[in-house]
Amino acid sequence: MNALPDHDTFELGNFKLQSGRTLAKGKLAYKTYGTLNSRRDNAIVYPTFYSGKHTDNEPLIGDGLALDPQKYFIIVPNMFGNGVSSSPSNTPTPLNKAGFPNITLYDNIMAHHRLVTEKFGIERIELVCGFSMGAQQTFHWGALFPDMVARIMPWCGSAKTSRHNFVFLEGGRAALTADAAWKDGRYDAQPAKGLRAFARVYAGWGPSQAFYREEVYRKALGFETIEDYIVGAWEERFLEFDANDLMAMLWSWQNADISANPLYNGDFHKALGAIKARAIVMPSETDQYFPVADNAIEVGHMPNAELLPLPTIWGHLGGGPGRNPDDTAFINRALKQLLLVN
Numbered sequence: 367m368n369a370l371p372d373h374d375t376f377e378l379g380n381f382k383l384q385s386g387r388t389l390a391k392g393k394l395a396y397k398t399y400g401t402l403n404s405r406r407d408n409a410i411v412y413p414t415f416y417s418g419k420h421t422d423n424e425p426l427i428g429d430g431l432a433l434d435p436q437k438y439f440i441i442v443p444n445m446f447g448n449g450v451s452s453s454p455s456n457t458p459t460p461l462n463k464a465g466f467p468n469i470t471l472y473d474n475i476m477a478h479h480r481l482v483t484e485k486f487g488i489e490r491i492e493l494v495c496g497f498s499m500g501a502q503q504t505f506h507w508g509a510l511f512p513d514m515v516a517r518i519m520p521w522c523g524s525a526k527t528s529r530h531n532f533v534f535l536e537g538g539r540a541a542l543t544a545d546a547a548w549k550d551g552r553y554d555a556q557p558a559k560g561l562r563a564f565a566r567v568y569a570g571w572g573p574s575q576a577f578y579r580e581e582v583y584r585k586a587l588g589f590e591t592i593e594d595y596i597v598g599a600w601e602e603r604f605l606e607f608d609a610n611d612l613m614a615m616l617w618s619w620q621n622a623d624i625s626a627n628p629l630y631n632g633d634f635h636k637a638l639g640a641i642k643a644r645a646i647v648m649p650s651e652t653d654q655y656f657p658v659a660d661n662a663i664e665v666g667h668m669p670n671a672e673l674l675p676l677p678t679i680w681g682h683l684g685g686g687p688g689r690n691p692d693d694t695a696f697i698n699r700a701l702k703q704l705l706l707v708n
Contacts, residue, residue, distance in 0.1 A: 373397040373420055373450065376481045384627070387467040391458075394477045395450040396420065396443045399427050400435030402486060409488045410440045411478060411507065415498040415686075416615050417607060419450050423500075425688025432701030438492065443478045445499065447614035454551075454610035463610050464551030468617050471499075472627045475506045493705060494643075495519040497685045498656070499615070502527070502622045505664075508641040509624040517704050518641070521648035521676065521697060522656050522685030525664050526623040526634055531655045535620050538567045542609060551610050561609055565600040572600075574652035574681030582680065586690065638667035645671035646704050648697065650684045674700055 373395050381392035397420040402409065410433060412423055420442040427433045433440050444450040446469045454466035461467065482488045494507040494515050501523020508518040509525070524531070545560030547553055577583070578592070589595035604612070624630070625637035645668060649661040658675050665671045676696055678684030684693040 373444070376477075376485055378452075378477055378480065381473075381477065383467055383473050384470045385468055389446075389452055389457075389467060389469070390461060392477070393452045393456075394443055394446075394481055396441055396481060399433075399440040399442070400438050402439040402488070406486065406488050407490050407492065408438050409482065409486070409491050410438045411482065411491055411494045412440055412442050413474070413478070413494075413496045413500040413503040414442065414445045414448060415496065415500040416445075416619060417448070417603070417612065418445075418497075418500070419448055420444055423497075423687055425694060426698060426701070432698050432705055433495075439486075441482065441486075443474075443481060445503070445615060445618070446474055446477070447611050447618060449608060449611045453608070454614050455608035463553075466610065466614055468621075469614065470626070471503055471506050471618055471622050472510070474503055474618070475510055478503075478507070479511065489514065491515045493517045493519065493701075495521075495701060496523070497521055497687060498523050498682065499619055499622070501656075501685075502619070505624050505641075506622075508643045508645065509637045510627070510629065512640050512642040515643045517645065517707070518643045519646045519648065519701055519704050521700075522650050522653055522682055524622070524656050524660055525638060526625070527620055528655075528660055532620050534571055534655050535616055538564045539613065539616060541567045542612070548609065551613070553609070556605075557609050558605065561604050561607070561612075562601045564612070565604040566596060568604070569596045569600040571654050572682050574654065574679055576652060576679035577681055577683070580679060635667050638664055639669065641668050641671070643670065644704065644707050646674050646700050647671055648674050648676050648685070648700060650676045650678055650680070650682055652679055652684070653682045655682060 376394040378392035381389040496504045501520030504520040505525040541563035542560040545557035547557035583589045583595035625634040630637040649658045665673045
């Protein structure tokens, strides 16, 4: 007997994308925690990150935490391409595999907005928050619906993918697609060599130099050698994913830009200035692809934003929910602080 799914699905129908293409029978998978109150004003939206699913967000949700389901109604929408919402791996032909359309974060937020308003009748969101690509979606929420969102807290992410970040991702793409088994995305079996190569590229960027220098992989995570860490923490994770799904999300990441839409027509500073929400923007001090300097520039154009770097040597990984207790506790305290601000 198949296990029942641990999430719900919002049927989007034939969902028109920013590209002009249509995602036939689009599906937005989501999970909720807590209860929507009678005023419908206790909602929090907490999008997923690259290669993450709703369950990966759960370490920051719980009784007594900032994202407390006893107090808030927390909605975790799964990003398109993550294998739970519409993705290359679960969409019928001809939109499966390499036929899956390119989907922007604007498209994701338009789907989220439909879920929030059509399914739940919510007109005001107390907080939008998220890690990494979840942070990028958080910035999009603040810019696209400035009168709806009271607070945002993006951590370890950006409002627009930088050129350097784009190039880092090109390295991973090239490694994966160089596998002969890739077959231009029309593979019959997963391109395992490519996925392992992708993981090894990523392993050099996710943690910081200090993470490796201080042997955190050994002292905190229990791996005897770097090779053990790369295989156990990186290769095994990415081997669980469909390669086309990874490439679909990667395209969304590379093209993330809160101003790339009809509302702002590419005026990035205007889009940042339109974010009315009170904001804490939290870069990791040692992130190699979402650096503090990029967020500092963004905060300089946001009217109600504070820059609060995460003091960690874990690099980008420091922002991962539940990755290590100290960093997760710092993120939780900042979320609590933000939620107390009127």
